[in-house]
Structures are given as structure tokens and as C-alpha cells.
Amino acid sequence: xxxxxxxxxxxxxxxxxxxxxxxxxxxxxxxxxxxxxxxxxxxxxxxxxxxxxxxxxxxxxxxxxxxxxxxxxxxxxxxxxxxxxxxxxxxxxxxxxxxxxxxxxxxxxxxxxxxxxxxxxxxxxxxxxxxxxxxxxx
Amino acid sequence: xxxxxxxxxxxxxxxxxxxxxxxxxxxxxxxxxxxxxxxxxxxxxxxxxxxxxxxxxxxxxxxxxxxxxxxxxxxxxxxxxxxxxxxxxxxxxxxxxxxxxxxxxxxxxxxxxxxxxxxxxxxxxxxxxxxxxxxxxxxxxxxxxxxxxxxxxxxxxxxxxxxxxxxxxxxxxxxxxxxxxxxxxxxxxxxxxxxxxxxxxxxxxxxxxxxxxxxxxxxxxxxxxxxxxxxxxxxxxxxxxxxxxxxxxxxxxxxxxxxxxxxxxxxxxxxxxxxxxxxxxxxxxxxxxxxxxxxxxxxxxxxxxxxxxxxxxxxxxxxxxxxxxxxxxxxxxxxxxxxxxxxxxxxxxxxxxxxxxxxxxxxxxxxxxxxxxxxxxxxxxxxxxxxxxxxxxxxxxxxxxx
Ligand SMILES: Cc1ncc(COP(=O)(O)O)c(C=O)c1O
Numbered sequence: 289x290x291x292x293x294x295x296x297x298x299x300x301x302x303x304x305x306x307x308x309x310x311x312x313x314x315x316x317x318x319x320x321x322x323x324x325x326x327x328x329x330x331x332x333x334x335x336x337x338x339x340x341x342x343x344x345x346x347x348x349x350x351x352x353x354x355x356x357x358x359x360x361x362x363x364x365x366x367x368x369x370x371x372x373x374x375x376x377x378x379x380x381x382x383x384x385x386x387x388x389x390x391x392x393x394x395x396x397x398x399x400x401x402x403x404x405x406x407x408x409x410x411x412x413x414x415x416x417x418x419x420x421x422x423x424x425x426x
Numbered sequence: 427x428x429x430x431x432x433x434x435x436x437x438x439x440x441x442x443x444x445x446x447x448x449x450x451x452x453x454x455x456x457x458x459x460x461x462x463x464x465x466x467x468x469x470x471x472x473x474x475x476x477x478x479x480x481x482x483x484x485x486x487x488x489x490x491x492x493x494x495x496x497x498x499x500x501x502x503x504x505x506x507x508x509x510x511x512x513x514x515x516x517x518x519x520x521x522x523x524x525x526x527x528x529x530x531x532x533x534x535x536x537x538x539x540x541x542x543x544x545x546x547x548x549x550x551x552x553x554x555x556x557x558x559x560x561x562x563x564x565x566x567x568x569x570x571x572x573x574x575x576x577x578x579x580x581x582x583x584x585x586x587x588x589x590x591x592x593x594x595x596x597x598x599x600x601x602x603x604x605x606x607x608x609x610x611x612x613x614x615x616x617x618x619x620x621x622x623x624x625x626x627x628x629x630x631x632x633x634x635x636x637x638x639x640x641x642x643x644x645x646x647x648x649x650x651x652x653x654x655x656x657x658x659x660x661x662x663x664x665x666x667x668x669x670x671x672x673x674x675x676x677x678x679x680x681x682x683x684x685x686x687x688x689x690x691x692x693x694x695x696x697x698x699x700x701x702x703x704x705x706x707x708x709x710x711x712x713x714x715x716x717x718x719x720x721x722x723x724x725x726x727x728x729x730x731x732x733x734x735x736x737x738x739x740x741x742x743x744x745x746x747x748x749x750x751x752x753x754x755x756x757x758x759x760x761x762x763x764x765x766x767x768x769x770x771x772x773x774x775x776x777x778x779x780x781x782x783x784x785x786x787x788x789x790x791x792x793x794x795x796x797x798x799x800x801x802x803x804x805x806x807x808x809x810x811x812x813x814x815x816x817x818x819x820x821x822x823x824x825x826x827x828x
Pocket of ligand 1: 455456518519520521542543545546580582583584609611612632634643784
């Protein structure tokens with residue numbers, strides 16, 4: 289399928305859950321005790337794409353994902369789709385999400401040139417999750 | 427005047443179609459296409475005279491050696507070098523720069539310009555040399571305040587297409603006791619080079635940007651520089667004699683050419699040089715300027731499109747203040763990522779390059795992450811350039827966010 293298919297362009301033109309504010313900033317000071325906020329910025333120096341993703345997690349439940357970024361249609365649309373996909377899911381669902389799952393979600397088959405673009409958001413999400421585990425141990 | 431139709435007809439690849447559209451190849455700065463003459467010469471080597479050069483006495487080996495050395499003489503004449511042994515064949519321009527960088531150390535202070543390609547940055551960093559970045563206007567200052575061993579500078583930017591004043595830079599550097607390496611990867615197909623007049627100490631280029639094959643590049647160095655340098659690669663073909671614990675290398679240029687030499691590639695490069703000599707440099711430069719100035723004219727009519735140059739914000743500067751761009755121009759398009767733009771153009775057979783073009787420092791300097799580059803060879807036409815505005819506007823339309 290065309291990588292500039294309508295569903296991808298729709299997410300690129302009208303990104304879901306995109307906000308310059310992190311979940312923490314959105315909810316403000318009154319954050320509930322059992323909520324954890326985490327944030328990670330991933331970039332691809334080869335093309336200058338950058339995505340910052342923020343998560344609000346209650347135990348293992350993903351309450352909110354918000355993100356901001358710049359880059360090509362694929363990287364931005366992929367992140368938008370992921371943010372919809374995982375809101376309300378568990379952190380395990382993110383951890384188990386594979387490259388193949390990402391391509392299936394996009395509905396396209398990408399060559400090696402664009403695969404990195406498609407995976408930028410997923411990488412950011414997974415790295416944000418790592419900071420989740422680390423924080424738990426403290 | 428060049429006859430682009432007659433030139434094009436010699437490039438079989440340009441007949442190719444992509445999704446039913448004729449190919450519009452505007453990426454010659456990445457690599458040029460090859461004329462029939464080059465393809466046939468290389469095929470001919472493998473069909474009729476293939477043998478290893480500088481190894482063996484049989485007639486084929488003799489022929490291979492002669493042809494390889496004849497190719498060296500062709501490059502010598504092309505660069506106006508004094509001696510054939512000042513021409514070292516390498517794998518690429520990158521390897522040629524590495525060969526020189528191999529001889530510097532941590533104590534050396536090297537000047538690089540913001541325009542440099544990563545190939546003329548990383549090799550110096552790998553030696554832990556101390557790097558001084560110049561924006562060209564502060565070069566005299568740097569040369570005065572530091573003891574610089576070498577100034578390594580591009581002859582033509584692979585992003586902006588501008589040509590630093592290398593004659594002047596070489597004079598200034600020599601006056602300060604520094605040697606100069608000219609990275610001519612981009613310059614070589616667009617401007618005649620006279621190394622003796624330039625008086626540069628080193629000059630490097632790749633065959634594949636000069637209508638020749640991939641896999642071969644050139645290091646020119648003054649004889650006395652080469653004689654001082656130690657070889658980077660060891661192996662067959664570079665040794666005079668071997669003792670129990672040590673070896674004595676051959677003289678220049680052989681000591682830098684360990685391993686089986688790229689005979690067919692050298693012959694391909696020499697053929698490309700001979701082929702290009704059918705055309706007058708003045709005609710080549712005039713024609714390519716005509717193409718690029720026209721490209722500039724039609725591109726600037728596109729809303730949101732900005733052509734990159736060293737003074738992107740000084741719109742007030744008279745046009746004459748900006749150096750003319752040669753070989754390529756690069757641009758950004760508001761709200762459209764270069765990868766998306768070139769992917770959509772590519773579907774119509776229009777081939778442009780997107781990214782940072784292995785030149786992150788200049789992109790950083792201009793405050794952008796990536797750009798789209800249009801580059802020309804002597805086979806491009808005004809008709810091809812004229813396809814761009816509507817194709818770019820189509821891409822803008824596809825990706826429009828509002
Ligand atoms: C200015 C410049 N220098 C060096 C190189 C490296 O050439 P190669 O990759 O053929 O070694 C290039 C190629 O893109 C270039 O544009």
C-alpha cells in the first residue's frame with residue numbers, strides 16, 4: 289500500500305494526542321500518589337526527526353500519552369497512531385510491540401530507508417518505559 | 427555551445443523510465459551517470475585484456491600494467507600535475523583523505539571549514555588532531571593565532587554549491603607555514619583543476635562523480651609530501667624487500683597502493699577524462715550555470731521554498747555579494763520534510779537527494795536538520811528543470827496540513 293495513503297496522511301495532518309505539554313504539565317501539581325510520569329526524547333540525526341513522548345502511568349496502566357515532534361509524514365503519523373493504540377493499555381503491551389506490529393499498524397510495507405522513520409516513536413515510547421522500571425526501584 | 431541531446435544519447439541509464447515516466451536525474455553530486463564510452467572501455471578490459479598489473483611477465487600482465495600506468499598519466503595531465511608519481515590511486519576520495527590524515531597526530535592543528543563533507547572531517551577526528559573550524563572570514567585570524575599544520579578545505583560545497591576562494595586560501599596558509607588539502611570531490615566535474623598553479627599540497631577526488639566508475643579515487647600530492655608520508659595499507663605490490671622483522675617499501679606511488687590495483691576502474695576513469703575532454707570547460711561551465719540559474723528562477727516562484735546560502739537572512743545583500751553556486755543548489759520547503767518531498771518526486775521519476783548530505787556542520791550552522799538538493803551534470807536539460815515547480819507543488823498539496 290501507498291505510504292502516503294489516506295490514513296497515514298490523516299494522522300500526519302491531524303495528529304492525535306500531540307501537545308507541547310507533557311502529561312505531568314497537563315495534570316499539574318495535583319498528581320495522584322500512584323501515578324508515574326515519564327518522558328523521553330528520541331531523535332534521528334540522519335534526517336533531523338525528533339519525537340518527545342510523555343506518559344502518565346498508574347501502576348501498569350497507561351492513562352495518557354502525549355507527544356510532540358518534528359519530522360517526516362511517516363515518523364509523525366506513526367507516533368500519532370501509537371498514542372491512540374496504547375492509551376488505556378498496559379505497559380506490557382508497549383514492551384511487546386514489535387517492528388512487524390508497527391508496520392501492521394501503519395498498514396504499509398516500508399523499505400530500509402523509511403523503516404527508521406516509522407520506528408522513531410516506538411523507540412521513544414520503549415525508552416520512556418525503561419525510565420519507568422528504573423523509577424520503580426527507587 | 428553544448429548539445430545536451432547529443433550528450434544525453436550517450437548515457438544509456440537516462441533512457442530508463444520509472445512508473446512510465448522518463449527518469450529525471452538531478453543527483454549527479456551524489457554520483458554521476460556513466461557514458462557508453464566508459465562502460466565499453468571497462469567491459470573491454472574484462473573481455474579482452476584482464477590481468478593483474480605490476481605482477482607477472484606474460485603479455486596480458488604487461489598490457490594491464492601499461493594501461494594502468496597510462497591511466498595514471500591521463501590523471502596527471504587532467505590535474506596538470508608535474509609528475510605521474512604524484513598521482514596515487516585509492517578506492518575513493520574518502521580513502522584519499524584518510525591516507526593523508528593517517529600521517530597526522532594528536533599534536534597537529536588542522537583547520538576545516540564549515541562546508542566540509544564528513545569525509546573531510548572524521549578522518550582528522552580519528553587521529554585526535556586538534557580541529558579549528560573556520561567560516562572562511564576568520565581564517566587569517568586562526569592562522570595567525572595558532573600553529574596550523576594543515577588546512578583541509580572543499581573546492582566546492584556539496585550542499586551550497588559555493589566555491590571557497592582556494593587560490594587565496596592556499597597562499598594565506600602557505601604564508602603561515604600550513605599545508606593545504608583541497609577536497610575536489612565536487613569541483614572536479616565542474617571546473618578545470620591546475621594543481622601546479624594552485625600550488626596545493628594535496629588534492630583528492632572520486633572517479634564516480636566525474637562520469638567514471640565507482641571504486642576508484644585519486645590522491646594528488648606534491649612529490650616531496652608523498653615521499654615523507656608513511657603508507658596506510660600494507661600488502662602486496664608496495665614492498666621492495668622483506669627482512670626477518672621489517673620491510674622496505676617501494677618508492678612513490680607504489681608504496682601507497684598495496685593489493686591488486688583496480689585496473690579496469692582506472693581505465694574507466696581515464697576514459698571518462700578523455701570523454702569529458704571532447705567538451706570545452708568554458709561551454710560546460712556556461713551550460714551548467716544556465717541550468718542552475720534557471721532552476722533558481724523557477725524554484726523561487728514556489729511559496730515557502732528557500733534556497734540555502736551562507737547568508738540566508740541577509741535578504742538585503744545585493745545579489746552580487748552572494749557567490750554563484752555551481753554543481754548544485756539546496757533548498758528547504760516550509761512544512762514539507764525533504765524525505766517526503768523526494769519520495770513523492772521519486773515516484774514521478776524525479777531524483778533529488780534529501781537529508782544532510784553528509785554535511786552536518788553546515789546544516790547546523792544554517793539552523794536546519796536537513797535539506798533537498800538539486801545537482802546537475804552536463805546531460806541535464808532546461809526541460810527537466812521545468813518539471814520541478816508543478817511536481818513540488820503537487821507534493822506540497824499531498825502533504826498540506828491545513
Ligand atoms: C565534498 C565531498 N567530499 C568527499 C566526498 C566523498 O566522496 P566518496 O564517497 O566518493 O569517497 C563527497 C561525496 O559525496 C563530497 O561531496
